[in-house]
Amino acid sequence: MLANKYPLGYFPTPLEKMSNLSKKYQDYQLFIKRDDNSGLASGGNKVRKLQYFIYEALNKAYDTIITAGAQQSNHCRQTAAACARAGLACYLLLGGEKPKIFNGNLLLSHLLGANIYFNGENRKGEGIESLKFKLEAEGKKVYVVPYGGSNLLGAYGFVDAVKELKEQLTEMNLKMDYIFFASSSGGTQAGLRLGIDLFEVDTKLMPISIDKIGYEYKTLAEAVLELLKEGQKSLRIKKTYSIDDARLIHGYDSKGYGVVTSNEKSAIKELAENEGILLDPVYSGRAFYGMLDHIKSQKIEKGANILFWHTGGLPANFYYSEELMP
Ligand SMILES: *Cc1c(COP(=O)(O)O)cnc(C)c1O
Numbered sequence: 625m626l627a628n629k630y631p632l633g634y635f636p637t638p639l640e641k642m643s644n645l646s647k648k649y650q651d652y653q654l655f656i657k658r659d660d661n662s663g664l665a666s667g668g669n670k671v672r673k674l675q676y677f678i679y680e681a682l683n684k685a686y687d688t689i690i691t692a693g694a695q696q697s698n699h700c701r702q703t704a705a706a707c708a709r710a711g712l713a714c715y716l717l718l719g720g721e722k723p724k725i726f727n728g729n730l731l732l733s734h735l736l737g738a739n740i741y742f743n744g745e746n747r748k749g750e751g752i753e754s755l756k757f758k759l760e761a762e763g764k765k766v767y768v769v770p771y772g773g774s775n776l777l778g779a780y781g782f783v784d785a786v787k788e789l790k791e792q793l794t795e796m797n798l799k800m801d802y803i804f805f806a807s808s809s810g811g812t813q814a815g816l817r818l819g820i821d822l823f824e825v826d827t828k829l830m831p832i833s834i835d836k837i838g839y840e841y842k843t844l845a846e847a848v849l850e851l852l853k854e855g856q857k858s859l860r861i862k863k864t865y866s867i868d869d870a871r872l873i874h875g876y877d878s879k880g881y882g883v884v885t886s887n888e889k890s891a892i893k894e895l896a897e898n899e900g901i902l903l904d905p906v907y908s909g910r911a912f913y914g915m916l917d918h919i920k921s922q923k924i925e926k927g928a929n930i931l932f933w934h935t936g937g938l939p940a941n942f943y944y945s946e947e948l949m950p
Pocket residue numbers: 668669670698699772774806807808809810811812813904907908935936937
């Protein structure tokens with residue numbers, strides 16, 4: 625199952641020590657997993673999920689892919705790139721109204737050849753079924769990649785990623801006590817959790833909530849738990865999952881999704897100025913801020929090894945230039 629992927633990225637992504645920040649916060653050893661360098665039109669975590677979707681779509685002879693997201697969706701930009709590589713038509717259903725000027729991820733999705741529809745208030749795929757119906761009436765064979773690529777198949781990308789991490793940690797003779805990352809549609813979180821249990825990696829996941837709004841009928845933790853229960857069966861993991869396995873760390877998401885504050889800006893600048901690595905203002909910047917806050921307020925025991933899983937998002941910086949300026 626985990627082997628059924630269409631190659632789209634550069635893997636393994638590097639696992640590096642953040643030497644300067646480890647000197648600055650000397651009670652901790654800080655590391656970073658560079659999924660921002662996963663290749664495919666400026667990288668990011670969705671490449672891992674898309675390898676599974678594209679494999680299935682090609683295998684079942686689909687010719688068209690639909691997915692959905694916010695206007696600055698990294699997931700949509702990476703899906704557009706994956707479709708271009710695989711020779712599939714790509715349709716994106718994005719939140720908001722068509723802007724006068726395309727910028728950041730939206731501009732890149734356009735350049736990558738996606739057919740873009742604007743969906744007003746809806747940014748979580750609410751109109752996918754009706755668009756699918758319309759395209760099928762035109763004779764297309766339509767494969768739907770869910771919002772954020774977060775169903776079980778997409779989560780396999782991160783089960784597989786844990787295998788990759790385990791090999792790197794073994795080779796480097798390291799153990800990570802904590803893994804911080806941005807969690808928003810839940811596939812990354814569910815995949816990491818399942819992978820850690822399947823491959824028996826001893827670590828604690830620290831999913832930083834990005835979007836305080838869940839889905840229409842469930843919270844994000846409930847959505848993650850559903851994925852865990854499904855994955856437990858298909859991967860035959862010997863464990864019974866409860867909501868405690870699916871919780872997120874809230875407290876950094878109170879301003880809402882896509883609202884960039886001085887928190888995200890300070891985190892972006894701190895990593896950029898100390899390590900020469902760029903975060904994004906919506907996801908990884910917010911999660912990195914959450915990690916720094918845990919470190920600075922000593923919510924984590926001294927001597928711990930901490931990994932930040934960089935999930936990408938670089939193009940969104942250009943969209944949020946006003947919030948990020950001096
Ligand atoms: C999508 C995304 C995330 C969140 O991943 P989920 O699997 O949707 O929770 C984090 N960071 C970036 C940059 C993303 O694009």
